[in-house]
Amino acid sequence: xxxxxxxxxxxxxxxxxxxxxxxxxxxxxxxxxxxxxxxxxxxxxxxxxxxxxxxxxxxxxxxxxxxxxxxxxxxxxxxxxxxxxxxxxxxxxxxxxxxxxxxxxxxxxxxxxxxxxxxxxxxxxxxxxxxxxxxxxxxxxxxxxxxxxxxxxxxxxxxxxxxxxxxxxxxxxxxxxxxxxxxxxxxxxxxxxxxxxxxxxxxxxxxxxxxxxxxxxxxxxxxxxxxxxxxxxxxxxxxxxxxxxxxxxxxxxx
Amino acid sequence: xxxxxxxxxxxxxxxxxxxxxxxxxxxxxxxxxxxxxxxxxxxxxxxxxxxxxxxxxxxxxxxxxxxxxxxxxxxxxxxxxxxxxxxxxxxxxxxxxxxxxxxxxxxxxxxxxxxxx
Numbered sequence: 001x002x003x004x005x006x007x008x009x010x011x012x013x014x015x016x017x018x019x020x021x022x023x024x025x026x027x028x029x030x031x032x033x034x035x036x037x038x039x040x041x042x043x044x045x046x047x048x049x050x051x052x053x054x055x056x057x058x059x060x061x062x063x064x065x066x067x068x069x070x071x072x073x074x075x076x077x078x079x080x081x082x083x084x085x086x087x088x089x090x091x092x093x094x095x096x097x098x099x100x101x102x103x104x105x106x107x108x109x110x111x112x113x114x115x116x117x118x119x120x121x122x123x124x125x126x127x128x129x130x131x132x133x134x135x136x137x138x139x140x141x142x143x144x145x146x147x148x149x150x151x152x153x154x155x156x157x158x159x160x161x162x163x164x165x166x167x168x169x170x171x172x173x174x175x176x177x178x179x180x181x182x183x184x185x186x187x188x189x190x191x192x193x194x195x196x197x198x199x200x201x202x203x204x205x206x207x208x209x210x211x212x213x214x215x216x217x218x219x220x221x222x223x224x225x226x227x228x229x230x231x232x233x234x235x236x237x238x239x240x241x242x243x244x245x246x247x248x249x250x251x252x253x254x
Numbered sequence: 255x256x257x258x259x260x261x262x263x264x265x266x267x268x269x270x271x272x273x274x275x276x277x278x279x280x281x282x283x284x285x286x287x288x289x290x291x292x293x294x295x296x297x298x299x300x301x302x303x304x305x306x307x308x309x310x311x312x313x314x315x316x317x318x319x320x321x322x323x324x325x326x327x328x329x330x331x332x333x334x335x336x337x338x339x340x341x342x343x344x345x346x347x348x349x350x351x352x353x354x355x356x357x358x359x360x361x362x363x364x365x366x367x368x369x370x371x
Contacts, residue, residue: 127280152341153348160313163280210320210354219287219321222349223313229348 010041010075017053029061033068040065045076049202050084050235050247062093071095080235083182083189083247088239116184117144122176125166125194134159137181144183150252153230154188157248160223161192161201169196169244187251193243200236201227201246256292259285268331269368270298271361276307278315286318290325290333299331300368304361306337311345323355332356336364 011028014021032040042061047054058074065072073095074081085091119140123133138155146154158179165177171194180191206228208221228234233249259282261273270293278286293301303319323333336358338346346352358364 131279131281149341149344152344155310156312156345159279159310163312163314167280208349210349210351213320214324214327214354217321217324219283219317220314222317222320226313226316226345226349 010043012043012045013047013054013057015046015048017051017057022057025057029064033064033070036068037070039071039073041073041075043075044078044081047078047081047235048233050078050081050237051200051202052237054081055084055088055090055237058094059090078233079187079189079249080233080247083191083249084235084237084245087191087193087245087247088237115145118183119179119181121179123162123179124173124176125169125171125196126173127163127166130159130162130166133162133179137179140181146183146188147252150250154190154250157227157230157250158190160227161190161246161248164201164223165192165194165196165244168199169194171196186254187249190248190250192246192248195243198238198242198244200238202234202236204228256296258289258292260289262289264298265302265365266368266370268297268299269302269365269370270296270300271302271304273304273306274308274315276309278308278318279310279312280314283312283314283318286315287322290318290322294322294325294329299326299329300334301326301331302334302336302361302364302368304337305335305339305342308339308342311342316345316349316351319355320351332367334358334364334367336361 011025011032014025029040042058062072077096082091082096085094085096119137121133121136123129134155137158141151141154162177162179165171171177175195178193182189201224204224206225208225227248230250231248232251235247237245239245258272260275263271265271272289274282274286290301319333326333334356337360338357343352346355356367358367
């Protein structure tokens, strides 16, 4: 009698890609692949913050499984991971439902009700364009059923990230910052892409000491801590074509 | 007295009031630092910031206040915020600055904190 290969228990993808954690993942994967299963399940629940190393790990796993004619499926993918895989056109490869297509530039999706809406904008990396872009995003948010303080936070997050990119990304005027936002179910996913210098804000320190900052007369460097404290999840990927892709997830209770 | 690009008033010999207007962000944060520095060098021990009209406070705006507050505290004075709108207070709270800054509900209470009424 032919035995049917069973689906194995999901392999947990570690959030912290330290040597031992990554080694354990590789050992588990090797052991599972030796049984020639039709499918390997990867539990992605720990990936609240997605980095390029996570994507590389998933990609390597995909290639190894392809060599064994084994399918890879992601279990419990976080919104940030889905967003990153969608932007990188990898969602379907991982059998992971991609997020919906974006709306027309600078507008909410046609026909979208207040419970669900998408937004897209493109703007140059200068103060002259970041402020109007922030105001456009504020106008988009104003039409959505979002608590006032959350709306204020979302606009602040946009302003801080866009300014950070425009001031420190070293981007030429001809290379715009692209922004997507997807609203639905008490959640917004915001994605910024730019061609500036590689910078991963998820590795930046979110803490700061007000007393020490005041003592040192420090007037800058509060943007990332502010954004970190206002967001629920943040992921960063440096794409193969040298783009920074920053995805931010903000949720709230209804 | 040196110039101040924001609306301002002298409340007393050593108390200066500044109204930053609707926005305190990258566009005018450096002007706020300059205004506070000028007030301190002009001999004002206290500056009251009336934030009633403030609609947006960026991290640069926060930095302009945080980087200047000890100018006054080291001279026995203070930088006092009053009429802080809820969203602005939320930003300060998110950054754990709600207890760090001296915050009063209105100009009168701020003036009392400066020893004036």
